[in-house]
Amino acid sequence: MPSTTVVVVTWRGRDHITACLDALAEQRPHRTLVLDNASDDGTAALVAAHPTGPTAVRLPRNAGYAGALAAVLPHVDTEFIAWLNDDAVPDAGWLGHLEDALRAAPGAAAATSSLLLADGATQSVGVRLTADGHGADLVRAGHEVFGFCGGAALLRTDALKSCGGVPSGFFCYYEDTDTAFRLRLAGHRVIPVGPARVRHRHGASTNPGSRLFHRWNERNRLLMLLRCAPARVAVAQVARFAALTAVLPFRRAPEAGNFRLPLRLQVLAEVVLRLPATAVQRFAIGRRAKVSRAAVWRDWAGR
Structure with a gap:
């Protein structure tokens, strides 16, 4: 049995999901589960034809990132669950670094990746909580993190379920900061894992600023x-x-x-x-x- 289920949520991801799935083929053994938010652009056919044979679940409507994660969580029985955007391409050692880090930190319930933009700039090495309650990306390593960036993170499945799961009604954004807050309330830590690097095509599915x-x-x-x-x-x-x-x-x-x-x-x-x-x-x-x-x-x- 693999230790991790990697959940890839997609919506109209035809132009980028193949790169994500190709990169997952280079990871430590795991289960890949693709949640398709009722895409209408041929994404489902691409996923079905991918040589790695990921398990695909097609939702009847677009439930958003949070809604899709919440829908699949009751069916995940592996030790860990990874959240991964369909426009994210992890380095070959990504999953191994995250799993090893969580196993070495029994008080931690989530590990956050290093997300890099297309130009190599750092998008996030974790999330901080501002004085007025915003979740803001940290872009410099070496700091403790309040939470994880939901675009590429690994969580202990039992801890996620016991703290209330994923807030499905959020649809998109802040589901990661809300989850990190609840993990903190439950007494858990969140850790950054610098070597777990992911290249992220930020805004491929949503339009920042819209x-x-x-x-x-x-x-x-x-x-x-x-x-x-x-x-x-x-x-x-x-x-x-x-x-x-x-x-x-x-x-x-x-x-x-x-x-x-x-x-x-x-x-x-x-x-x-x-x-x-x-x-x-x-x-x-x-x-x-x-x-x-x-x-x-x-x-x-x-x-």
Whole structure:
């Protein structure tokens, strides 16, 4: 039995998923599971014809990155589960480095890779938690990390399941920071593994800077805080977002896409509609926690 199930989530990945699957063929023995988010561009045929014979599951609709990961998690029974973007191409030793690092760190539940952009620049060596609750990529090695970048990471399957799995309702973005926060609340660590290198075609499936990008990022950050952060922090950040939104009609707004009034109103509406379910989730997360929200926030926010 292999130790790891590598889950590759794809949506219209015809132009790049072959490179990802080719690279996985060079890894330590593992199971590859491709989650196809109802692609309509021929991706399914490419996956079916790939010589490595990955297991493919085609979802009836696009459930997003988070939704696809959540859908497959109950069926994963290996020691580890790897999250891998379909536009990511890991170096040959990638999986071995991650598995060895987690086995050598029994207190750690997740290991994050070194993601490199096409020009060789570093995209992420892990995620930090900012003072106002953003998950921000670290680009310099040698730092402790709060969380992992979900584009290429390895997690202990049991730890992921016991902390509540993947927040399927996020659709896309912040599912990794939310999961890292819950792992921290459960008393686990997240470690960076520098030699586990991945080349990432950033934004191949989504368009950074687009309206959807900003909508998911802004909404999911607030939902993550409402689920995981101390109550005073979560309420303060939602109130701050609402206050900035309220004054936009009366002042010159920044050019950034996340300051457009219709988008921010939509984000607030979606957060409000999700408040009852989010409150239930917050209660469940708190019951499972072994470390207080205040302690995690004190130790990591703003570092």
